[in-house]
Amino acid sequence: MPLPSEFVEALGAITGADFVRTDTASLTAYGADALKRGAHPPDVVVLPDGADEISAIVRLCVSHRVPFVPRGGGTGYTGGSVPVRGGVVISLERMNRILEIDENNLVAVVEPNVVTGQLQEAVERVGLFYPPDPASLRTSVIGGNVAECAGGPRAFKYGTTKQYVLGLQAVLPNGDVIHTGGKGVKNVVGYDLTHLLVGSEGTLAIITRVILRLIPKPPVQATLRATFNTIEDAAQAVSRVIAHRVVPAALELIDGDSLEAVARYLNVRSLAPARTRALLLLEVDGLAEAVDEEAARCERACREAGATEILRARDEAERDELWRVRRELSFSLKTITPIKFNHDVVVPKGRIPELFGLIDRLKRDYRLRIPSFGHAGDGNIHVNIMVTPGDEDELRRAHEAEVVLFQGVVALEGSISGEHGIGFAKAKFLGIELSPETIALMKRVKAAFDPEGLLNPGKIFPE
């Protein structure tokens, strides 16, 4: 049922008619995210500037009982910004200003659609650092990173987005504009709404401003690459690194199947030396003096675990070359087949070998290709179940395998999602990890924010 023209005109009266879109091309473009699992075009797209305009849009939607969905960079993997029930997409793309970089208080204040990588560059120019580094950082935006609690390789040492959000301005589903937290690291006045909104996937409020904590930029990095004959050896190296009391800024694990894909894609055999079943990329950072010591400890840890080769970058060019394999992973996997179920499961890092044992069983039992890699420091592994387009039998086996994967991960004291969130893509799996009592409580929290259920409906909770 199309929206009445008065509704669309009323949107235009709020933002100016130039910022309301109803053409088919726009509706299609705003109907999907990086998940690319079918299109769910909205009825209308509106591009407001500022919390007041958003508040007016929200009140208009509520009065007409029209669903509304906030959208940042549209780079999510689980459909968090996809308007599965139609209605209004509220795109925040015009709200992309860095409002303040406060060097003395180590704080940045930004609008939601500042691109994460651009914020990083801006703060690094003054010697500061915003650590969260999702792989999408060239295109994803801070508001979306906050809504999904984005992670990345540096999370093991520096934490995820959560650890850097000090305060928010947000528009509630009733149109109220609230401010949570503030510029201080310490604030215990009332409930921590800030961190309830972080990771709430745009289902509790629309984030319109973010106050972020910054830290001094580590002046020096050291990067190592170590190769192993087995996943167990690589996992042992990770344990040895911890035993030597080093917390690397990155501790990336890449399995043999993934390496093989990169080597084929780039046609560079040195990236996947023969018989390499696991590759670790380790990076330590800090003051030069400490970095040397920590890099030496990492090298020792890898040697103790039976590494077949250990390389240490001597300059920026070599560092770039070592990271190349990690950067090219996504593109390389596409040469296997264009469809992947890109899962971001987590296990306690001591259980990584058991996780890879499970993946091996899935490969065999369901005859699937499952190249896997990820952040070994925090046990967050990207498990990519590859599916050939049009192969319905493989698709069915892939769907069966993902359920077994999620059940196995929970049995290993892990979690079905460490970075991508639930959105609508994983909603049906929520009950594998959470108890009925916990889900019931989360629904009551949702209702406390959004009694009408008009903000971003059809997400997180199973139908």
Place this chain on the structure above:
Amino acid sequence: MPLPSEFVEALGAITGADFVRTDTASLTAYGADALKRGAHPPDVVVLPDGADEISAIVRLCVSHRVPFVPRGGGTGYTGGSVPVRGGVVISLERMNRILEIDENNLVAVVEPNVVTGQLQEAVERVGLFYPPDPASLRTSVIGGNVAECAGGPRAFKYGTTKQYVLGLQAVLPNGDVIHTGGKGVKNVVGYDLTHLLVGSEGTLAIITRVILRLIPKPPVQATLRATFNTIEDAAQAVSRVIAHRVVPAALELIDGDSLEAVARYLNVRSLAPARTRALLLLEVDGLAEAVDEEAARCERACREAGATEILRARDEAERDELWRVRRELSFSLKTITPIKFNHDVVVPKGRIPELFGLIDRLKRDYRLRIPSFGHAGDGNIHVNIMVTPGDEDELRRAHEAEVVLFQGVVALEGSISGEHGIGFAKAKFLGIELSPETIALMKRVKAAFDPEGLLNPGKIFPE
């Protein structure tokens, strides 16, 4: 109205009669915390062991519509564990076991009443570190630290309790037992109930188990003391430290009035050299090589800001001596007068001079003694308004001054509480910081957890 004897017997049937107390001495002891502002004895105290017993107690209370209040160490400063509406105190004192220290995964699993300092000692014995260090760490417990989101000197570098809580087991006000989060640093499955419970002051659920993140213990510390002629100079030194891109593990500021109290109490003039209006204690930690460099930068920063004297501890005994003034502060203030309104306000650290300007005006306008000190790195300053017992006029002036203090702090982009929480002592001030819309939302969140309002009533929200 006393509770019916069947109710007390039913409690005994859950825990065993030995763990139910109704004698006057017990009721009095469990009727106050460190705030010591009047006694609010409960009707009965029960000492359960485990989430199942607590769940049964909660269901019993709900069926009889009796309020219930969880209690950890009883060391809070705002009455969070005080049963202001009577009913049942559920004391967690028997649940004081460290269940697991998982060195490989850098995780500890503990029951709520493990004393914070004892957990720290246990993890430090295996080379690990639990940074949060509230001043009460010899007597306060992890569950209470989580409920109040305890801070401490190290929060500037290491963050508060919030940054270390990975998961919880908790009993909801309807008796449901839930598990939130897990052993992983990354978890984005549903809403972040873990961090909603952190800092919720025992008003949303009863915490029965805590999964904590640990980090490697920094092997070396360097401690410096610098004295200044003005608060402005000391604040300038803090800014210079940041400008030199150092984040000290401690950055404590003590004002002249507080120093004078310590010097008199200990009768050691060297602790408060003549004309010292501000003293900074700086501590950096990490690998030895980095610590030397960072200590040198701190020294330079203090010199640039016009420090009158800079001392650096050469060994553990000297370090202990430098910290002595900080440790003796609380006792020393009691020699001024036994009653203090101990406020824990926060401002962005760049605004510390303005905060001390405000404190000076309060001293003058309201004729009060207000020795102040605190954590300069995160702008969290303990403002102690001293009141002579029996002096009703001074008491009235103190109450007037605290309102002006809170209003001024909020005007400085700060917060009325950084560590102690709201409890019932500060509930009437909540509206100074939070908007009516925000308070209304928090009340809806409370109702989502506790529709009957039986868990820890009378806290956080103004009547």
